[in-house]
Amino acid sequence: MLEYFPYRLAPLASQAAQRRWIVSATADSYLVPEELLEDAQDAARYAGLPHIRGSLSAGLLPALERLAELAGRVDLGGKSNEALVERDPAWAAVREQTRVCLGVLGFDLSRWEAAEGLSEHP
Numbered sequence: 001m002l003e004y005f006p007y008r009l010a011p012l013a014s015q016a017a018q019r020r021w022i023v024s025a026t027a028d029s030y031l032v033p034e035e036l037l038e039d040a041q042d043a044a045r046y047a048g049l050p051h052i053r054g055s056l057s058a059g060l061l062p063a064l065e066r067l068a069e070l071a072g073r074v075d076l077g078g079k080s081n082e083a084l085v086e087r088d089p090a091w092a093a094v095r096e097q098t099r100v101c102l103g104v105l106g107f108d109l110s111r112w113e114a115a116e117g118l119s120e121h122p
Contacts, residue, residue: 005060006107008043009067012036013098013109016118018085025081033084033091037071040094043101044068060104067097 011017011031021031044064047056074090084091102109113119 004046005043005064006102006105006112008039009098009102010107010109010112012040013095013102014113014118015085015095016113017116018095020118022081023085033076033081037074037076037094040064040071040098041068057104057106060101063097063101063104067094067101070094070097 011021018031021029022033025031044061044067046052047061047064053061070090070093074088074094076084079088099109110119
């Protein structure tokens with residue numbers, strides 16, 4: 001059950017993933033910014049379910065609620081994918097809060113990025 005969160009949120013936490021699959025997307029390999037924001041909001045809703053809430057790490061639910069709040073503030077209109085990923089402060093805030101959420105879970109984002117071929121770190 002807790003594995004739901006890291007693999008759903010890792011692409012939103014990783015600028016390397018966003019550079020590869022948003023900025024340099026191909027027809028066969030891409031991420032959609034709107035879907036990443038929906039994933040953040042879905043994760044917060046899921047964490048708030050009564051049968052899930054009790055099994056969460058301390059601090060995860062408030063961190064996810066903050067993530068959902070920030071995700072709701074991102075305006076995707078009129079921005080290029082590169083501008084969104086590289087320069088948009090609201091998007092950067094979402095990315096950072098996603099890292100906070102993954103940190104609460106003890107998820108190693110660098111290891112995930114390496115496993116996805118997104119970094120040179122083993």
